Amino acid sequence: MTARKHSQEPVLERRTQVREPHLYRVCLLNDDFTPMDYVVRILEEYFYKSHEEAVQIMMEVHHQGKGVCGVYPFDLAETKVTLVTADARQHQHPLRCTMEKE
Secondary structure, eight states, X not given: OOOOOOOOOOOOOOOOOOOOOOEEEEEEEOOSSSOHHHXXXXXXXXXXXXXXXXXXXXXXXXXXXEEEEEEEEHHHHHXXXXXXXXXXXXXXXXXEEEEEEO
């Protein structure tokens, strides 16, 4: 038996690429039935908007049909959509909350 010598081959380093996660816009869509004060409460409670910001976004939803509540990584955006939708259904409002890739 011959003893093998360990070769001194260079070790190749692997470079790990770190990428930022894809971001998603969480939006509220206008409808003719959900009260404006309820939309403002949703924006304050789930998106941590000041009262002034919440009113501004609510007016955007009312006049333009859609308003952006915030931009989040996928998991957080999906959670916010689920929570807002559940809250709206619990209060018997047809408010729609969606997410779209930025």
